[in-house]
Amino acid sequence: MRVLVIEDDAILGAALQEFLNDQGYAVDWLQEGESALKELTAQVYDLLLLDLNLPGISGLDVLRQLRRQGNAIPVLILTARDGVDDRVGGLDAGADDYLIKPFDLSELAARVRVFGRRRSGQVQPVIDVGPLSFDTIGRELRCAGQRVTLSVRELSVLEMLMMRAGRVVTKQQIINSLSAWDADFSDNAVEVYVYRLRKRLEGTGAVIQTVRGFGYLLDVESVAGA
Structure with missing residues (x-):
């Protein structure tokens, strides 16, 4: 935001x-x-x-x-x-x-x-998507009850994807939401954070898909079928 x-x-x-x-x-x-x-x-x-x-x-x-x-x-x-x-x-x-x-x-x-x-449009302070649970107050992510340690930027990117689970989030939306004047936040930076998140989420059943030419999507079907 x-x-x-x-x-x-x-x-x-x-x-x-x-x-x-x-x-x-x-x-x-x-x-x-x-x-x-x-x-x-x-x-x-x-x-x-x-x-x-x-x-x-x-x-x-x-x-x-x-x-x-x-x-x-x-x-x-x-x-x-x-x-x-x-x-x-x-x-x-x-x-x-x-x-x-x-x-x-x-x-x-x-x-x-x-x-x-x-x-x-999120009413509750906790966002749940499959095995992932993000506490927006404590800024804490858990997967199947286990805490997952992420950086502030990584948490912010994942929060956007979880709030829009099943929908595409464009690179520009991520950049606009997370960039301040003094921040060097570019397409490449988004790709780096998404890459890191994918590594952290490996084996959880939650998959960040690339929608080529548009952006990224947290795959709800993969989560549900895990």
Whole structure:
């Protein structure tokens, strides 16, 4: 999942970017509203974390402009404004959720996971595909009950395939979801991660097929017949 953070506080912004990267998300970070509006016109994101007290155009005005433009990106407001009128104003302007500073990072992570589940249509926090079980909260994969150790990137790629089990996931979808500005994530990188996953899944009955010219598919039939 690709996330854009708009936060003018350099320490907090950098901390949020690092924390969410560690959670397996591709995260870009900007510090003011005008740049955010330009970036959101040029690039598709899955979630916007938006501070309200920004230099120049306010976060609330950024949100209003996005909604007037028909941009339906999910928005989670992060702000120190804790009054009821502030919360109502943010939600009425088109925000999907509201988190008051200071907040616990574990709560932020939980709320971001909710948006991820909504995006994929996944209701439960655990994704089960045949012998594979992926805990999206603990970021842990198990196969037939045994823990499988994967890197953050490998987990993220496999998560996309498991959420769309039986359907093709294109290379470009993987790149768009996992690439941040400072990340060198290319077709070749996707192929490397898929190769590693195939090696890790050997003998499990779960097969990642290449659909030539399109992308990859986690073979549900092979899983079911294992």
